[in-house]
Amino acid sequence: MTILKRMQQNEKASRIAIMVASLMGGAVFIQYGILRVSFIHDPFIFGLLTLFLFIVEFYPMPIWRGFTSISFPLVYAIFVMQGLEFVVVTYAVVVLVINVIKRRPLRIVFFNPAQLIISFVLAYYLGSSFYTLLPVNHLSPIIQGMIHIAFMMTPFYLINNTIVDFILTIRPQPYTYKIWRQKSYQELNSFLVSFVYLTLFYILGNQNRGEIDAVAFFFFFSPLVAVALLFSIITRLRKEKFRLKALFNISTELNKKIPTEDWIEVLNKQLPNFIEVDASSLWIKENDFFRLKFSTGILIDQVERVEAAQSDLNYIRKLTIYHDRKKEGGPAAYLFDEEVRTFLYAPLMMDEEVVGLFIFGRSRTKSFSEEDLQSAATIANQLAVILKTKQLIAEQEKAVILEERNRIARDIHDGVAQSLAGAVMKLETAERKFYKMPDESLHLIQDSREKLRISLKEVRESIYQLRPYPTERVGLIAAITSRIQSLTLEHSLNIQLETRGGEYPLSSMVEKIIFDTFQESIQNAIKHAKASKIEILLSYQKEHMLLRVKDNGVGFSLFQAMIKARNQPHFGILHMNEAAENIHASLQIDSKEGEGTEITLTVPKMGIEGGMVNDQAYASR
Numbered sequence: 001m002t003i004l005k006r007m008q009q010n011e012k013a014s015r016i017a018i019m020v021a022s023l024m025g026g027a028v029f030i031q032y033g034i035l036r037v038s039f040i041h042d043p044f045i046f047g048l049l050t051l052f053l054f055i056v057e058f059y060p061m062p063i064w065r066g067f068t069s070i071s072f073p074l075v076y077a078i079f080v081m082q083g084l085e086f087v088v089v090t091y092a093v094v095v096l097v098i099n100v101i102k103r104r105p106l107r108i109v110f111f112n113p114a115q116l117i118i119s120f121v122l123a124y125y126l127g128s129s130f131y132t133l134l135p136v137n138h139l140s141p142i143i144q145g146m147i148h149i150a151f152m153m154t155p156f157y158l159i160n161n162t163i164v165d166f167i168l169t170i171r172p173q174p175y176t177y178k179i180w181r182q183k184s185y186q187e188l189n190s191f192l193v194s195f196v197y198l199t200l201f202y203i204l205g206n207q208n209r210g211e212i213d214a215v216a217f218f219f220f221f222s223p224l225v226a227v228a229l230l231f232s233i234i235t236r237l238r239k240e241k242f243r244l245k246a247l248f249n250i251s252t253e254l255n256k257k258i259p260t261e262d263w264i265e266v267l268n269k270q271l272p273n274f275i276e277v278d279a280s281s282l283w284i285k286e287n288d289f290f291r292l293k294f295s296t297g298i299l300i301d302q303v304e305r306v307e308a309a310q311s312d313l314n315y316i317r318k319l320t321i322y323h324d325r326k327k328e329g330g331p332a333a334y335l336f337d338e339e340v341r342t343f344l345y346a347p348l349m350m351d352e353e354v355v356g357l358f359i360f361g362r363s364r365t366k367s368f369s370e371e372d373l374q375s376a377a378t379i380a381n382q383l384a385v386i387l388k389t390k391q392l393i394a395e396q397e398k399a400v401i402l403e404e405r406n407r408i409a410r411d412i413h414d415g416v417a418q419s420l421a422g423a424v425m426k427l428e429t430a431e432r433k434f435y436k437m438p439d440e441s442l443h444l445i446q447d448s449r450e451k452l453r454i455s456l457k458e459v460r461e462s463i464y465q466l467r468p469y470p471t472e473r474v475g476l477i478a479a480i481t482s483r484i485q486s487l488t489l490e491h492s493l494n495i496q497l498e499t500r501g502g503e504y505p506l507s508s509m510v511e512k513i514i515f516d517t518f519q520e521s522i523q524n525a526i527k528h529a530k531a532s533k534i535e536i537l538l539s540y541q542k543e544h545m546l547l548r549v550k551d552n553g554v555g556f557s558l559f560q561a562m563i564k565a566r567n568q569p570h571f572g573i574l575h576m577n578e579a580a581e582n583i584h585a586s587l588q589i590d591s592k593e594g595e596g597t598e599i600t601l602t603v604p605k606m607g608i609e610g611g612m613v614n615d616q617a618y619a620s621r
Contacts, residue, residue: 010172011339011363017167018111025092025114028121033088041082045217049078052225054094058101059232068186070228072153072194073201074221075120084124088117105365115163123156145202149195157191172339172363189231197224246273247378254386263386268294275375279340279361281332283313284387285354297337297361313357319373320345323366332359341365344372346380350388358383419455423448471511477503477538479515483522484536491526494533501540510603513579514547517587520576521549521599529553529597547601555593576601 040046053074060069079087095113104112131151136144161184168175204220253266264282271280279297283290290313312331322330322343329336330343340361348356358380362368430444470479477499484495506514518536525531531553539546573589580587584604591597 006172010170014167014171015107017170018107021118021163021167022107022110022114025110025118028114028117029088029092032121033085033092033117036085037089038085040086046078046082046086048217049074049081049221050090050094052221053078053090054098055225056228057094058098059229068183068190070190070193070197070224070231072156072190073197073224076149076152076198077201077217077221079124084121087120091120092117103366105367108364115160119156119160119163122159123152123154126155127151141206142202145206146199149198149202153191153195153198157187161187186235193227243274243375246270247382250274250379251382254382264294267383268296271379274379275360275372277360278363279336281335281359282356282383283359284348284356290357297340314354316345316347316357317349317354318347319377321368321373323368325365330359336361339363342367344368344376346376348380348384348387350384355384355387419451423451423455426451471508471515476506476511476514479511480518480536480538483519487522487526493526493531495522495536496534497536497538499538499540503540506545506603510583513583513585514545514601514603516579517576517599517601518547518549521597525549525551525553525597529555531596543605545603545605547603548598550596550598552596555591555595555597 053071056069056071056074075087075091078090092113095116096109099109099112127148128151131148134147136147139147165175165180201220250267250270253270254263267282279295281295282293284293285291290310316331320330322328322333322345325333325341325343330345332345333340333343336343336359340363342362342365344360346358346360347354348358358376360368360372360376426444426448430441430448433444434441470482474482481497484497487493488495522534522536525534529551531551533552535548535550537546537548537550539548577587580601586602588600588602589597590600
């Protein structure tokens, strides 16, 4: 049996169970309510209790896929004052009206009051039967009342929760032990509060305080209503806090995964914590065509048919709800399982353009609340920003690649190409002069050979630069150590590396700029300063990270070097300084002719922590 078929059978079984419970509730309503109800003993007290019952049921404490309330003391008070028939009628009508006002599905409108009055009637007969078997005549009225309350409340809560648990268990949606435990904990709280309140009801009612009127009932039960409202508000605030925390986690994880495709997995994992749905699908617009990125509860074999709905999907530019699939389910309803009845379409809008579409589905009709609309709009807006950011990053990457291509082309044209052209011309001259002036020809050949060697070295350096950056492969310290070893063997220099503090992670762009600054500084010391000793310091400090390169070379005039850098642009002082500014770092150069050079790069920690932003800022230059 396939999973889909099993889910369909479970959904069908749950619908049948709900229908049976509703029919049984209807029979109880007629037999023990309508046919037996008579006159009201005290209309004012009855009206007050009914009003309080309506308020408590209208503001219940939300739990997983349902609600609980502390309305039993009010129901029991109506039972004591008016009898079982008034409880059945009042309880059923109040709950039914509330379900209609909240626009719940029709089967839920009838099931909720049905299972409550069934539970109360069964609890009444079971409690009364067990109560009559106990020898309680010698006990005080208060103790008798407490025992009667316990014998009524216990079977009511057990029967009511058993019915609900049975329905939730056979439904296709998961009903785990963790969810059951959370629900049971809430119901236990409701049971304890109700029992304590009814105990006080019996204690105060058995004291000689004269006639009990509506005012006394108001002052006695108004704290219960206040507690119910307070519990409802606290529970909703906790739920909202959990939802906001889930949104924060989604936003944080998505922002970390922007440059990669892993953000789809993050969304798929975190979405159920933010909005509860039975099915969902995310469509992203690529080259004016909607493509499926992830889905749950969708018919994969129907995805290709979405091409026919492209124009209809483009017209959805605001939150749109289809409450009942049988009447209308929207342009993508055929993509979902038949059990998905209600659809919420949330377009991803950016600059008045639809960049994607989120579709949510639930198996219950009219099941999306105003809170769900806000959640869907929030996640859609967040995803629209993510997609736009990814688009900008892709454009930046293209610009960086184009700029790098142009740089390589300029380097080849100004460097290798010129050297090769000069070598070819000298070789041609040497060929013409070979027989008449062999010595001069030999000199030209030797000079061309040296230029070709230099050109070959430049080509190798260009190839080296095209490879993955050393810091990305092995890390900053390892890359610097490896480079020092190569330079020491090549030039026979005394190069010393010192590291201080505990190494902490840096963004790839920060490490690249630090390594480039180190490499340019040490190359200048070797090539221009003619240094014999170079000292390098890497210091990981609390507030910043520091790189210092100090040599004992000939030194230079910083003013003259700046003028030369402007006239002959290359990765020198100006480019090192620009790169440092991109990561909010400072570059300091201390040098005098004949006294060596010291270059210090200081990277503040805020620049390191903003690595993602800094990388993007640098890439856009």
